[in-house]
Amino acid sequence: SKPAMRVAVTGAAGQIGYALLFRIASGEMLGKDQPVILQLLEIPDEKAQKALKGVMMELDDCAFPLLQSMSAHSDPKEAFKDADVALLVGSRPRGPGMERKDLLTVNAQIFTVQGKALNEVASRDVRVLVVGNPANTNAYIAMKSAPDLPSKNFTAMLRLDHNRALSQLATKLGRPVADIQKLAVWGNHSPTMYPDYRFATIGGQSVAKIINDDQWNRDVFIPTVGKRGAAIIEARGLSSAASAANAAIDHIRDWVLGSDGRWVTMGIPSDGSYGIPEEIMYGVPVICENGEYKRVTDLEIDAFSRERMDFTLKELLEERDGVADLLK
Numbered sequence: 270s271k272p273a274m275r276v277a278v279t280g281a282a283g284q285i286g287y288a289l290l291f292r293i294a295s296g297e298m299l300g301k302d303q304p305v306i307l308q309l310l311e312i313p314d315e316k317a318q319k320a321l322k323g324v325m326m327e328l329d330d331c332a333f334p335l336l337q338s339m340s341a342h343s344d345p346k347e348a349f350k351d352a353d354v355a356l357l358v359g360s361r362p363r364g365p366g367m368e369r370k371d372l373l374t375v376n377a378q379i380f381t382v383q384g385k386a387l388n389e390v391a392s393r394d395v396r397v398l399v400v401g402n403p404a405n406t407n408a409y410i411a412m413k414s415a416p417d418l419p420s421k422n423f424t425a426m427l428r429l430d431h432n433r434a435l436s437q438l439a440t441k442l443g444r445p446v447a448d449i450q451k452l453a454v455w456g457n458h459s460p461t462m463y464p465d466y467r468f469a470t471i472g473g474q475s476v477a478k479i480i481n482d483d484q485w486n487r488d489v490f491i492p493t494v495g496k497r498g499a500a501i502i503e504a505r506g507l508s509s510a511a512s513a514a515n516a517a518i519d520h521i522r523d524w525v526l527g528s529d530g531r532w533v534t535m536g537i538p539s540d541g542s543y544g545i546p547e548e549i550m551y552g553v554p555v556i557c558e559n560g561e562y563k564r565v566t567d568l569e570i571d572a573f574s575r576e577r578m579d580f581t582l583k584e585l586l587e588e589r590d591g592v593a594d595l596l597k
């Protein structure tokens with residue numbers, strides 16, 4: 270059988286971790302023929318480590334044939350050792366009275382440390398996905414803290430936004446979600462993101478032509494996708510977990526095993542195209558093949574889209590400026 274792949278997961282005792290680890294261990298992320306080793310990171314806090322042990326007991330009790338081994342860690346340099354995939358899920362949530370700026374700063378510290386650890390000990394080909402918020406800027410910080418690793422291997426999760434947008438469109442059209450192709454989500458994983466169906470097709474027909482309603486796009490579709498995270502919290506009393514874990518699985522599976530010619534959205538370091546400054550971690554449509562993602566290029570950007578893309582960019586530039594001191 271194939272040699273095992275090492276998958277590091279941070280925040281492993283959290284709610285996304287709980288929805289994620291079992292699916293990785295069952296082969297849904299890297300393939301039903303791919304053995305995995307789970308290297309799990311949690312904060313040193315006794316309660317968190319104990320909860321992590323509990324999750325590992327349950328993983329044991331699944332007797333997953335593909336789960337070769339697993340280990341629990343509180344030191345990123347141990348958790349990331351030789352990792353082939355690193356899912357950076359853990360981050361500090363916003364506490365009562367905490368300003369956005371404070372949130373950025375505490376998380377910047379976490380992702381500086383984790384970026385450095387990846388730089389030192391991970392596989393030179395490690396594929397990194399940042400889920401923990403603010404995901405794009407955290408991914409940017411980790412990338413900047415890991416100068417010896419390829420920048421293109423650092424990505425942020427926009428796939429939940431992509432999947433949310435797909436599902437809203439399928440409902441609007443009354444058609445199966447699987448029939449929709451060429452959807453894009455641009456920018457930051459935040460309510461400023463821009464889900465864009467101008468290029469989307471269903472059964473070969475233009476989605477925009479079928480819907481033919483700019484007002485629905487502007488006043489219903491874009492805000493519904495943008496505020497979906499808040500709507501889940503409002504309904505469930507907890508933030509999205511199973512859908513976030515599912516998106517992380519989709520993101521890594523497609524990156525490693527290919528997207529079969531389909532467009533998917535990934536937050537990746539900009540190459541300067543589409544007027545996005547280089548290195549900014551920005552959601553763009555990509556196609557994955559042979560273990561690499563390729564940005565979909567040369568899409569026409571109309572005035573409405575330009576405005577939306579610049580709006581979400583502005584937020585990312587502010588976040589970057591907010592952490593610039595920490596990266597010196």
Ligand code: NAX
Nearest residue numbers: 280282283284285311312359360400401402404426429513
């Ligand atoms: P939880 O609070 O349930 O779990 C987070 C876990 O991370 C906790 O167990 C905590 O102890 C651990 N942790 C904190 N700092 C750590 C560190 N430095 N090293 C290792 N572990 C650490 O949150 P959960 O619901 O699992 O969400 C995790 C993150 O995903 C949050 O930042 C959340 O905002 C973000 N999300 C991102 C999404 C995306 O699409 N990019 C969507 C879902 C989710 O909101």
